[in-house]
Each structure stands twice: as C-alpha cells, then as structure tokens.
Amino acid sequence: MESFFSRYRNALVLIAVLLAQVIGLAVQVRRPDSGEADKGGVRLIRSWVVGLVTPPERLLHGTGRGIRGLWTNYVDLIHVRQQNKALKSELDRVRLEEDSMAEDARQGQRLQGLLGFKEKYVYKTVAAQVIGTSGTEQSQVLLIDKGSKDGIRPDMPVITPDGIVGKTRDVFRHTSQVLEISDATSGAGVILEKTRIRGVLRGDTWGQPEIVNVSPDDRIQRGEAVLTSGGDAIYPRGLAVGTVDRVRPDPEGTLVNVLVRPSANLSRLEEVLVITSTGEEVPSEMQQDLTEAEQAEQKASDVLAERLPSRVDPNAPADQQQEPEDDSAEEGAARPVKPPAALHPDRYTPSDTPPAADLVPGQKITDGQSQATSGNENGAENPPKAPANPESGAAPGTTAKPGKGKPATKPAGNTAAKPKPKPAAATTPGDQPAPGAQPPATNPPATNPQATNAAPATPSQTTPQSPQRGVRAWL
Amino acid sequence: MALMASSRREAGTKSFPLVIYVVVPLLALGLQSLLSLHLTRFDLVDLPLLVTIYYAITQREPVSGTLVGALIGIAQDALTHHALGIFGISKAVIGYMAASLGVRVDTDNHGTRLLLTFSFTLAQTVILWLLQRHMLGQPVAWHGFHELLRATVNALLAVVLFALLDLTRRTEY
Numbered sequence: 001m002e003s004f005f006s007r008y009r010n011a012l013v014l015i016a017v018l019l020a021q022v023i024g025l026a027v028q029v030r031r032p033d034s035g036e037a038d039k040g041g042v043r044l045i046r047s048w049v050v051g052l053v054t055p056p057e058r059l060l061h062g063t064g065r066g067i068r069g070l071w072t073n074y075v076d077l078i079h080v081r082q083q084n085k086a087l088k089s090e091l092d093r094v095r096l097e098e099d100s101m102a103e104d105a106r107q108g109q110r111l112q113g114l115l116g117f118k119e120k121y122v123y124k125t126v127a128a129q130v131i132g133t134s135g136t137e138q139s140q141v142l143l144i145d146k147g148s149k150d151g152i153r154p155d156m157p158v159i160t161p162d163g164i165v166g167k168t169r170d171v172f173r174h175t176s177q178v179l180e181i182s183d184a185t186s187g188a189g190v191i192l193e194k195t196r197i198r199g200v201l202r203g204d205t206w207g208q209p210e211i212v213n214v215s216p217d218d219r220i221q222r223g224e225a226v227l228t229s230g231g232d233a234i235y236p237r238g239l240a241v242g243t244v245d246r247v248r249p250d251p252e253g254t255l256v257n258v259l260v261r262p263s264a265n266l267s268r269l270e271e272v273l274v275i276t277s278t279g280e281e282v283p284s285e286m287q288q289d290l291t292e293a294e295q296a297e298q299k300a301s302d303v304l305a306e307r308l309p310s311r312v313d314p315n316a317p318a319d320q321q322q323e324p325e326d327d328s329a330e331e332g333a334a335r336p337v338k339p340p341a342a343l344h345p346d347r348y349t350p351s352d353t354p355p356a357a358d359l360v361p362g363q364k365i366t367d368g369q370s371q372a373t374s375g376n377e378n379g380a381e382n383p384p385k386a387p388a389n390p391e392s393g394a395a396p397g398t399t400a401k402p403g404k405g406k407p408a409t410k411p412a413g414n415t416a417a418k419p420k421p422k423p424a425a426a427t428t429p430g431d432q433p434a435p436g437a438q439p440p441a442t443n444p445p446a447t448n449p450q451a452t453n454a455a456p457a458t459p460s461q462t463t464p465q466s467p468q469r470g471v472r473a474w475l
Numbered sequence: 476m477a478l479m480a481s482s483r484r485e486a487g488t489k490s491f492p493l494v495i496y497v498v499v500p501l502l503a504l505g506l507q508s509l510l511s512l513h514l515t516r517f518d519l520v521d522l523p524l525l526v527t528i529y530y531a532i533t534q535r536e537p538v539s540g541t542l543v544g545a546l547i548g549i550a551q552d553a554l555t556h557h558a559l560g561i562f563g564i565s566k567a568v569i570g571y572m573a574a575s576l577g578v579r580v581d582t583d584n585h586g587t588r589l590l591l592t593f594s595f596t597l598a599q600t601v602i603l604w605l606l607q608r609h610m611l612g613q614p615v616a617w618h619g620f621h622e623l624l625r626a627t628v629n630a631l632l633a634v635v636l637f638a639l640l641d642l643t644r645r646t647e648y
Binding site (some may be wrong): 009010014017018024028042045046048049052061130131133137138139142177183184185205206267269402 | 615
C-alpha cells in the first residue's frame with residue numbers, strides 16, 4: 001500500500017486537488033442564488049485575495065493619477081482658453097435646451113402622477129475610482145475603491161455620465177466588484193427609444209452587449225438609442241445604455257439579437273458613480289433645477305415680448321393699428337381674417353355695408369351713410385370722423401400712454417357694446433396726442449369718455465350709430 | 476534531441492527565495508488586473524499562467540507544480556465573478572503537466588520555453604472551455620484564431636519573462 005502511494009504520489013495529489021475543486025465548484029453552482037453575491041467561505045477567499053491584490057493597485061493607480069494630474073494641471077494648459085470658450089457656448093446651448101425641456105419634464109411628471117406611475121429618481125450617488133479588472137476575457141468585472149464602508153451594497157447600479165456600466169456584485173469593506181453589462185451573465189432591462197421594443201441586455205461571447213431574443217423588426221435601425229427600461233428593478237428608468245450597432249439573427253431560433261454599442265467606454269473607465277439611493281419623489285435638486293429653468297424660461301419670454309414688435313405700434317399710422325374687438329375673450333381662439341382697409345373706398349368696398357342689425361328690408365343705403373361707414377372704417381380717409389388711433393386718437397381726452405404694447409392689445413372694455421355719442425368733454429388740458437395720431441376731430445368722438453383708458457376702438461366701435469339712426473337713414 | 480535534458484546541469488532543480496514565491500504570483504495577479512484596465516488588449520496575456528508554468532518547469536516537482544497552479548488559479552478566480560475553481564482546476568493540471576515535462580526536457584532553452592508555453596496556453600483554453608461549457612453549462616464560444624493569437628502572445632512574452640525570473644533563482648544540484 002505504501003509503495004502504491006509513493007509510486008503514484010504525484011497523480012494522487014493531482015486527483016485529490018482536482019476532486020476537491022470539482023466538489024467546491026459543484027457546491028457553488030448548486031446554490032440556488034448562484035447569480036448573486038457569494039457567502040461564507042467563498043466570500044472569505046475572495047475577500048483575502050482582493051485585500052492582497054488591491055493595495056498595490058491603489059498605490060499604482062494613485063501614482064499614475066498623480067503624474068497625470070501634474071501634467072494636466074500644470075503642463076498641458078495650452079488650449080484651455082479655447083476650451084473654456086467652447087464650453088461656455090456649449091453651456092448656453094444646454095441652458096436653452098434645458099429651458100425647453102423643463103416644461104416637458106413637468107408635464108411628464110403630471111401625467112405619471114395621473115397614471116400612478118412610480119418613477120425612480122436618482123437620489124444619491126457615490127463616486128468611485130476603478131482600480132482594476134478581473135484580468136480575464138471570460139469575466140467582465142471591475143474593481144472599484146469603494147465598499148460597504150462607503151454605503152455600497154450588492155446590486156447597486158453603476159453608471160457614468162455617458163451611460164450605465166453595470167451593477168455591484170461582491171462588496172467588501174473597502175472595495176467592490178462591478179459586473180459590467182458586457183458580461184455574458186449580466187442582465188439589464190432595456191428599451192429602444194424610438195421603436196419602444198423591450199428586451200434583456202447581456203454580453204455576448206466577445207464581450208459586446210446585445211439585446212437577446214428580439215422579434216425581427218425592420219424598424220430597428222443602426223444608431224437608435226437604447227435606454228434602461230426600469231423593469232429589472234436595478235437600473236432606474238431612462239438611463240442611456242448605448243446605440244444599436246447591428247442586428248444579427250439568433251443562431252438558435254427565428255429571433256434576432258441586437259448588438260449595442262455602449263455609451264460608456266467600458267474599456268477605458270476611470271471613474272464611475274454608484275447609485276446608492278433612489279426614490280419615487282422628485283429629488284430636491286432636480287426640483288430646484290426645474291424651478292430655475294421655468295423662471296429662466298419666463299424671463300426669456302418676457303425679453304422676447306419686449307423685443308418683438310407688438311401687435312399695435314403706437315408710432316404707426318392710424319390706419320395700420322386696427323385691433324380686434326375682444327382680444328381677451330377670444331384669447332387662443334381663431335379670429336376671422338379681416339381684409340385690409342381700402343385706400344380709396346367706394347360703394348363696392350366690403351366695409352361699406354352697414355351692420356346687418358342696422359339694415360331694414362327694402363331700404364336703400366344712402367351715399368352719405370355709406371361714406372360715413374367707410375370713413376369710420378379707415379379714419380385716415382375721413383378726418384372729421386372719429387380718429388382710429390386706439391390709444392391716443394380715439395378720444396382726445398384719453399389718458400392712455402403710448403408705447404405700451406400689452407395694454408394696447410387688451411380689450412377696450414365695453415365701450416363699443418353700448419356706444420354713447422357724447423361729446424368728448426373729458427379732455428384734460430395738457431394731454432398731447434400721441435405721435436402719429438390724428439388731429440382732434442371736429443365731430444364728437446365716438447367713444448365713451450368714461451372709458452378713456454380703453455384703447456383700441458375698432459371702426460365698428462367708434463361708429464356712433466344707434467339702431468334708430470340706422471332706420472332713419474333707411475327711411 | 477536538443478530539447479531533451481542531457482546533462483546533470485540541465486536536469487538540476489532550481490529554487491527561489493521564499494519571498495519570490497509569494498511576491499511574484501501576487502505581482503502577476505495585480506499587474507494582470509491593473510494593466511487590463513489601461514491596455515485594451517492586455518487580457519490576451521495571462522501572467523498568472525506564465526508564472527505557474529515557470530515555477531513548474533523550474534521546480535520539476537509535479538506535486539508542487541499542482542499545488543502552486545491550484546493556488547494561483549483560485550486566486551485568479553477570486554478576482555472574477557465565476558465560481559472558485561475554474562482557473563484553479565485548469566492551472567493545477569497545467570502545473571502538473573509542466574512539472575512532469577520539466578523533468579524530461581531542457582527548460583532553459585528559449586525554444587523549449589516558447590513551445591511549452593504555446594502548448595500550455597492552448598491546453599488551458601481547452602480545459603477552461605470544457606469546464607465552462609460542459610460542466611457548468613455557461614455560454615462560451617470557441618474562437619480558434621483568437622486562441623492561437625493568445626497562445627502566440629503568451630509564448631513570446633514568456634521568453635522574456637522567464638529570462639527575467641531566471642535572475643532570481645539559485646540552482647541546486
């Protein structure tokens with residue numbers, strides 16, 4: 001027996017070592033939660049090895065960063081000014097985009113609230129340095145320099161500003177393992193941005209992420225953005241994953257796999273963010289950003305309103321300042337298009353016809369009435385009639401200030417509803433007609449002196465025609 | 476045959492200071508982990524495998540080759556998310572084979588080292604593929620050209636690395 005062991009000592013040792021490891025493998029693989037973090041002895045071995053390997057890695061990584069920092073902070077500052085200028089212009093552009101998106105975001109939140117949708121927002125992240133990898137092609141795993149001491153737990157999403165990277169797996173006290181999305185055993189719920197096709201993302205045998213088992217669809221085009229769908233309960237919804245690279249048929253069936261080019265450069269990662277906290281309420285920072293964006297948008301609209309020409313230009317000639325009758329009541333509603341006033345009105349001019357309410361069947365329209373009506377339509381042609389300038393010329397006694405764009409667009413109250421042909425006795429001394437306004441009319445003005453603030457008096461409003469007068473004219 | 480050990484000097488075992496036994500494998504693991512992060516295709520190289528082969532062929536002791544290979548392999552497994560034992564099994568087998576061959580061939584010859592490393596790299600790939608595909612049922616594909624490239628790169632690097640490690644050893648007759 002002794003000679004047998006001594007003779008086959010080498011082979012027996014090899015068999016014993018292999019057998020022990022095979023049993024160990026069987027125990028690990030048999031565990032039902034083999035996809036999750038390890039426990040017990042396996043975790044202890046991993047912790048020892050990581051504890052032995054990572055300190056020199058930290059040292060080397062820190063030294064490398066120091067040298068790079070020395071270079072980038074003191075030596076490589078040649079194009080900083082140009083870069084700063086470019087970044088400022090980029091910032092301006094992003095601010096404009098943010099303004100336009102703020103309202104969309106609010107609307108989205110309102111709709112989600114209506115639908116009872118539980119969005120998960122990123123509350124808190126922990127920045128971490130990538131200090132190593134698994135070192136093999138078979139395992140797309142990163143080592144980061146933050147662990148349970150920093151609040152990191154297994155299955156926390158790891159991202160960069162460009163896109164998602166993976167999720168934490170084994171977490172030790174000072175370091176953690178991150179399983180990348182390019183690993184064949186990883187899984188992330190994703191959705192294609194335009195076609196809204198959902199799927200599961202995992203790495204192929206070459207380490208490129210792919211959405212597996214997708215029904216063939218011609219709408220899937222190269223370059224389409226891929227986002228997280230939130231269906232895996234790990235990654236928050238809407239994070240960038242990558243873009244569609246190409247579609248290839250699944251060798252084992254009729255479905256296709258969509259290869260994805262990851263947004264984050266997985267082969268050159270230095271810093272990552274671990275999302276340690278998510279919630280269903282909008283984070284205060286995002287709320288603040290939205291509020292600021294909304295205020296900025298309001299300011300921008302005010303500035304635009306001041307810069308753009310108003311609908312009534314107080315300096316414009318009177319005949320070009322026709323305003324709608326009731327702008328406030330009809331705000332947002334489509335108004336009938338009115339033809340411009342004719343320069344030389346005649347009997348065929350559309351505005352020459354009196355209102356239908358004034359017409360009496362069988363009665364003829366006299367020229368005088370026609371002229372009066374047309375003259376009211378375009379006051380420039382008929383100076384004695386009521387001036388058409390809505391603000392200053394409408395009534396000599398008006399106190400309206402020229403140059404106010406907004407009030408000019410407001411309705412003139414109810415002055416036109418019940419015209420009272422009283423003389424304009426309310427003219428205050430010292431009131432000057434606005435530039436471009438008609439000289440004071442010799443005829444009594446048509447507007448109500450009580451409504452001197454009422455600005456735009458439309459021709460129909462300024463026509464002091466009562467129904468009785470209209471009947472008399474017809475008779 | 477020129478590659479066979481024909482003299483007592485060629486057949487003599489080499490030993491290393493104890494610190495080298497500990498530091499070199501750890502350094503190999505650390506460099507493998509670190510350089511793969513900064514050099515895109517560095518994962519073609521398998522420094523722990525090269526260290527295993529070197530220790531096995533210089534020690535010429537199958538038991539120690541098996542144990543060293545198993546320990547280095549398990550440590551390499553610990554850095555991955557795989558179950559512990561995949562690299563452990565493959566490197567234990569490689570260590571045993573390298574030590575067994577080291578008794579019979581001249582392991583100081585660079586050509587021998589090149590051929591041995593090329594062969595053992597391919598052998599490890601086959602063992603890994605069998606373990607992962609057929610024992611663990613994991614989706615692993617076989618990329619023939621890629622594996623040949625990996626074996627060539629490792630063999631070339633082994634010639635340089637082994638020459639550097641030779642500087643740390645002391646020969647015993």
